[in-house]
Amino acid sequence: MSDGRDVTTGWDAVWASRALPGAAGSVLQGLIDADGYDSAHGGVTERAWREYVARWGATLGLAAGGSVVDVGCGAGAFLLPLAEAGVRVGGIDRSSVQLGLASRAIPEGEFAVADALDLAPEPRVDVVVSMSTFIYFPTLDYAARVAEAMVSRATRAVAILDLADAARRAEDLRRRVRAAGGEAAYARRYAGLEHLYYDREWTVGLLEASGLSDVRCETQSLDGYGNAPFRFNCWGFVP
Numbered sequence: 001m002s003d004g005r006d007v008t009t010g011w012d013a014v015w016a017s018r019a020l021p022g023a024a025g026s027v028l029q030g031l032i033d034a035d036g037y038d039s040a041h042g043g044v045t046e047r048a049w050r051e052y053v054a055r056w057g058a059t060l061g062l063a064a065g066g067s068v069v070d071v072g073c074g075a076g077a078f079l080l081p082l083a084e085a086g087v088r089v090g091g092i093d094r095s096s097v098q099l100g101l102a103s104r105a106i107p108e109g110e111f112a113v114a115d116a117l118d119l120a121p122e123p124r125v126d127v128v129v130s131m132s133t134f135i136y137f138p139t140l141d142y143a144a145r146v147a148e149a150m151v152s153r154a155t156r157a158v159a160i161l162d163l164a165d166a167a168r169r170a171e172d173l174r175r176r177v178r179a180a181g182g183e184a185a186y187a188r189r190y191a192g193l194e195h196l197y198y199d200r201e202w203t204v205g206l207l208e209a210s211g212l213s214d215v216r217c218e219t220q221s222l223d224g225y226g227n228a229p230f231r232f233n234c235w236g237f238v239p
C-alpha cells in the first residue's frame with residue numbers, strides 16, 4: 001500500500017503553477033505571493049511577514065551563525081529574512097518549480113527536491129520548521145512520520161506552523177464557501193484541494209512522544225492573513 005509519498009494531489013498542480021509576479025515589488029514580496037499568502041484568504045505585506053519571521057526566529061533561538069531547515073520551503077519566503085540575518089538556511093519541497101524560486105532567491109541556501117517523508121536525518125541543524133505545509137499532507141499518520149523525522153534532525157527546536165485547526169473546521173469551511181461565492185462555486189474551485197485538520201491536543205501529544213519538551217500551541221498570528229484565526233502553531237524544544 002502507498003505511504004502517500006508518491007500520490008499526487010491537486011495541490012501539486014497549484015504549486016507547480018505559481019510563478020514570481022513581474023518586476024513590480026521586492027524579491028521577498030514576490031516569494032510571499034508565490035507561497036500563496038496572497039490569496040483571497042491572504043494578503044500579507046512584506047513588513048508583516050518580516051515581523052512574523054523575526055518573532056519565530058527569537059522564539060526558537062535562531063540568530064546569526066545558527067541553522068534552520070524548512071520542510072515544504074516553497075519559494076523560500078520564510079527562509080529569506082533568516083538568511084539575510086546570517087542564519088544558514090536550507091529546505092526541501094516536492095515542487096521543483098517552487099524550489100527553483102527558493103534557490104534563485106537564496107543562492108547560498110541548501111535545497112533539495114524531496115517529499116517531506118524523505119527528510120534526511122543529517123546534517124543536523126539547530127531548528128527544523130514547517131510553515132504552512134502540514135495542511136497539504138494526505139493523512140495524520142503521514143504527518144506523524146514527518147514530525148518524527150523533523151525532531152530527529154533538530155538539535156534545538158522544532159516548529160510546525162499554520163496547522164488547520166480541527167476545532168474551527170466547520171466555521172473555516174463556511175467562510176471558504178462564502179468567499180468562493182457559494183457551494184457550487186466552492187465545489188468547482190476546490191475539487192481535489194482538501195486541507196488536513198489537526199487537533200491541538202493530538203499535535204502536542206505527537207511532539208511530546210517524538211521527544212520534545214516544553215511543547216506549546218497558539219493560534220496563528222500574522223497581520224493581513226485571513227486564515228490566521230483558523231490556524232495554529234505548535235512548537236517544542238529538544239531537551
Ligand SMILES: C[S@@+](CC[C@H](N)C(=O)[O-])C[C@H]1O[C@@H](n2cnc3c(N)ncnc32)[C@H](O)[C@@H]1O
Nearest residue numbers: 015072073074077078093094095098115116131
Ligand atoms: C505554502 S507553501 C510553503 C511556504 C513556505 N514554507 C514558506 O512559508 O515560505 C507549501 C509548500 O508545501 C509543499 N508541499 C506540500 N506537500 C508536501 C510534501 N508532502 N512534501 C514536500 N513538500 C510539500 C508544496 O510543494 C508547497 O511548496
